[in-house]
Amino acid sequence: MTKLEAQQQMPDFELQDQNGTTHRLADYRGRHVVLYVYPKDDTPGCTQEACDFRDSLELKQLGAQVLGLSKDDQDSHAAFAEKFSLPFPLLSDLTGDYINEIGAWGPKNNYGKITEGIKRTTFVIDPEGKIVKAWYMVKVEGHTEAVLKAIRADLEKRPA
Numbered sequence: 001m002t003k004l005e006a007q008q009q010m011p012d013f014e015l016q017d018q019n020g021t022t023h024r025l026a027d028y029r030g031r032h033v034v035l036y037v038y039p040k041d042d043t044p045g046c047t048q049e050a051c052d053f054r055d056s057l058e059l060k061q062l063g064a065q066v067l068g069l070s071k072d073d074q075d076s077h078a079a080f081a082e083k084f085s086l087p088f089p090l091l092s093d094l095t096g097d098y099i100n101e102i103g104a105w106g107p108k109n110n111y112g113k114i115t116e117g118i119k120r121t122t123f124v125i126d127p128e129g130k131i132v133k134a135w136y137m138v139k140v141e142g143h144t145e146a147v148l149k150a151i152r153a154d155l156e157k158r159p160a
Helices: 044-055 057-061 074-083 097-101 143-157
Strands: 014-016 022-024 033-037 065-070 090-092 105-110 113-118 121-125 131-136
Touching: 014 090, 033 044, 044 065, 044 143, 057 143, 065 097, 074 090, 121 143, 131 143
Parallel strands: 033 065, 065 090
Antiparallel strands: 014 022, 033 121, 105 113, 121 131
16 A cells, blocks of 8 residues: 655546546546545444544635545535535545545554555545645544645745
8 A cells, every 4th residue: 555645746536426427536626625534424423524524624725625535426525525525526436446546545454453445545646646744544533634734735835
């Protein structure tokens, strides 16, 4: 598994969201992107993470685009987005190719049982498409604040 790190160019993608709209990372040039990879729609940790991003007024104020990504299909994403009023795209990577490419797939320990699957991962990507910060094996509690901190720090480094 290749882990992506700060200052690397984030690999582009072409994936569809819950509404069938195609998204590319390049579509978001000029603004910060929070790409979070999560295991499964409508499960406790994934729901909390999505709702924390949904509820962050500061993310909106900073103009950051949030994108969720999992292997769930469009119908699952649509139901999840509707149930929890998620205002951002949930991207489907049914093959897992992109999830694997960005290092968010591999062995994980779940209560002592080793399985292969999605590792909860988040990337903050700058307006030029470079990684500001990458988190692998994210713990949901307090994560939105860590994401905000990374965006704020990056904005402070940029010329006005």
